[in-house]
Amino acid sequence: MATLFAQFVAGYTGRSPEFRGRGEGQQAAWSLTELQALLDEWIIAAWQNRPHDELRDPLHPGRAFTPNEKYAAMVEACGYVPVALTADDYVELLPARWNAINAYGIKVARRTYDGPELNPFRQQSSGITGHDGKWEVHCDPYDISRIWVRDHWNGGWITVFWTQLHRVAAPFGEMAWDHARARQPGATEAELADAVESLLQRASLGPGGPGGPKQDRRSRRVAARTRAAQQLPASQKNPRPARNDARPQAGSQEDAPLAEVIPMPIFDPFAEADKPW
Secondary structure, three states: OHHHHHOOOOOOOOOOHHHOOOOOOOOOOOOHHHHHHHHHHHHHHOHHHOOOOOOEEOOEEEEEOOHHHHHHHHHHHHOOOOOOOOHHHHHHOOOEEEEOOEOOEEEEOOEEEOOHHHHHHOOOOOOOHHHOOOEEEEEEOOEEEEEEEEOOOOOOEEEEEEOOHHHOOOOOOHHHHHHHHHHOOOOOHHHHHHHHHHHHHHHHHOOOOOOOOOOOHHHHHHHHHHHHHHOOOHHHHOOOOOOOOOOOOOOOHHHOOOOOOOOOOOOOHHHHHOOOO
């Protein structure tokens, strides 16, 4: 598989000098990250849909199947069990960026995220030399109230909240924040948070409400999309519970013992193949 892919990549030198292509030294070489992304795309688009001699069926010995065809046949014969994503899986799929952890916290789009969880990592290197020691940060474009920082030292994720979260009652996304930044280019972070809160309050009153001047079309569209994101189930918006300083009262449902969780067994094709038919 490696040769089938590599022979078309710029900078390919072949298995020995006599197989080296023309102009190899003059062509631009791929970085390791770009090469990995290109390989992933090639596996999905080409390799998985290419017939393989090793993938033959006893009932059809004259035909070679592709990996996707054999997988589809296995699912049709044995079925499958859909497994829900965990909270960590949800965070893994969010857009990623690389930031330094400074003394004041982490800066994302002119917003400051900070918390005591960052204390051991302030002004420290993550150890990832390919990103100059910065830390991998995942953000939810529909809820900017928090970010998730990958703990490159100990593993797992660190949830860090926005320092101006107390200024805005309702959650909102990047669209509302960018709208406020475009309207007030020189505003401070606190002023931008207040501008977003004012926008959401005026939108909640409706076009005839006493919230001040009539909003323009752009502001109404931003507010409408923000409200639509707020109406999603909590499990779809935030994989982690929101920060709450309140403690459950005695005798509440939070004090009740949790029921035993019995996991559903997952189909194992290798174990199934060893069973007598």
